[in-house]
Amino acid sequence: MTQSLESPAPVDSDARAADFDRVLSQVAERRAEFEEKRHVPRDMIAEFKRAGLYRAGAPKRFGGDALAPAEFLRLIERISEVDGSAGWVASFGSALVYLAALPLETQAELYADGPDVAFAGGLFPVQPAELVDGTYRVSGRWKFASGCKGADVLGVGIKASGGKAGQQNAGRPLTAVMRPEQVEIVENWDVIGLRGTGSHDLVADGALVPEEWTFVRGGQPTVDEPLYRYPTVPYAAQVLAVVGLGVARAALDQAIASGGRAGFTGAPKPAERATYRIAMGQAEAQLRSARAFFYETTGEVWATVEAGDPATPEQASLLRLASAHLAKNSFEVVRAAYQLSGIPAITDGHPMQRFLRDASVVPQHAFLQEGMYDGAGAVLMGVEPFPGYL
Structure with missing residues (x-):
């Protein structure tokens, strides 16, 4: 039985706010558990769903919220202030925008039990797949499937001739959508930062995926x-960059709070030193400036698409630039806050340790590395950017 295509009932905003506050409290209580287990457990994913995070990217025609990007990004920012790994996993509530490129009939089946669907993907390295009689036979191994242990559906990157292969282009693979029972999760997420994201490898061995359950990442949506x-791919970069922003805000607040505490040596409190105050002022301005650029660009592009017009390549590029810039500056702010915190910050139980580890991972993501400045500069200069940038 498919989900009704009628407009969903109005959301009780007070109840949703209470659910979200409960999520923040639970994340604060369980963040050490996430780090120890190296993933966010399914019962926490259920709480994310209850708070509406996994219907945020689902179409309204299928009962979802289809939230404006800035609204969703601010939710992820707040979760990431509490725990970066939880924010990273919750951010994939936006990933259903990818699935809007599936045929409408497939989406109706996907949302048959409701719009609260958790999607995780390990798209690279792209693996060859054979299309026979409208069905792909999918085998291979894919990396970095963040949130895969709590996902309802999983996507992997494939390359094939025939079918939708003509829509494939550099940096935008064909994605095969599968149920968890079709995939083996290889638990090899052994990292320093964002430990709780459960970004394990996925393995498939001859899984059969009907062509109607495939789409081109960033391809033309079937939902209007x-x-x-x-812009789909820039949005995917945004939801990750904003994790770094939340972590940086938490680190800066920690450093501010520590400024009034006496040190071990009897030296003046940090807040009594001009060098400390200057550094804190600079870090605050740096973070707020990058955040303002990020949300200003988001609002401008949203106004364009909400008015019924397509986003321009220049706008899509600005989204990518603002995201990479935010990730870079967020890490720099965390690093400054760590250094300002002095010798206490080197201990394993100090909050700065987790902030530093988590923030360092965000600008390492392929969507957020410094090469994005090259792509943005190319668009500004009116020359062709590197393949896959737009």
């Missing part, structure tokens, strides 16, 4: 709603 006119 404003959210699906918003």
